[in-house]
Amino acid sequence: xxxxxxxxxxLIAGVDEVGRGPLVGAVVTAAVILDPxxxxxxxxxxxxxxxxxxxxxxxxIKQKAKAWALGRxxxxxxxxxxxxxxxxxxxxxxxxxxxxTPHFVLVDGNRIPLLPMPAQAVVxxxxxxxxxxxxxxxxxxxxxxxxEELDKRYPQYAFAQHKGYPTKxxxxxxxxxxxxxxxxxxxxxxxxxxxx
Numbered sequence: 286x287x288x289x290x291x292x293x294x295x296l297i298a299g300v301d302e303v304g305r306g307p308l309v310g311a312v313v314t315a316a317v318i319l320d321p322x323x324x325x326x327x328x329x330x331x332x333x334x335x336x337x338x339x340x341x342x343x344x345x346i347k348q349k350a351k352a353w354a355l356g357r358x359x360x361x362x363x364x365x366x367x368x369x370x371x372x373x374x375x376x377x378x379x380x381x382x383x384x385x386t387p388h389f390v391l392v393d394g395n396r397i398p399l400l401p402m403p404a405q406a407v408v409x410x411x412x413x414x415x416x417x418x419x420x421x422x423x424x425x426x427x428x429x430x431x432x433e434e435l436d437k438r439y440p441q442y443a444f445a446q447h448k449g450y451p452t453k454x455x456x457x458x459x460x461x462x463x464x465x466x467x468x469x470x471x472x473x474x475x476x477x478x479x480x481x
């Protein structure tokens with residue numbers, strides 16, 4: 286993570302999202318302020334970690350971070366606002382939930398939400414910035430857990446396998462059983478089934 290030059294602020298929060306692509310459920314974001322005196326080994330983009338490693342790191346982040354919080358935007362909000370604006374809203378919510386107010390916010394990607402403190406977008410930030418990696422891990426663990434819960438309620442959709450992403454399996458199950466209230470009505474594969 287050495288290529289990234291940190292801005293000169295004491296309390297820096299990293300923010301990332303998980304779940305922009307799925308057809309079902311909320312988009313989940315996290316904001317994390319790490320403690321430089323309590324480092325965490327092995328942080329990287331959550332997608333590059335095994336499920337087991339992600340769970341272990343998520344627990345370590347929660348214990349060692351100065352502050353962490355989750356934010357979300359529900360399917361109805363995604364349908365109303367569009368996925369980009371809903372993601373920005375979820376990011377604002379995560380930052381606002383932090384028990385310590387950061388001086389600066391680093392956001393994964395190329396856009397930043399409207400925040401009351403200065404912020405910077407970092408492309409591939411989840412691989413470059415420890416705070417963003419931490420946020421990526423917390424958001425992914427939280428959203429995957431929600432998909433596993435949804436899978437228990439609706440096992441016929443196999444949510445635990447595809448996590449709501451538009452895989453061949455999910456599209457087959459969607460066509461077979463129809464959309465649930467948790468499906469995002471504005472996403473083309475769902476919208477198509479509603480209007481047919």
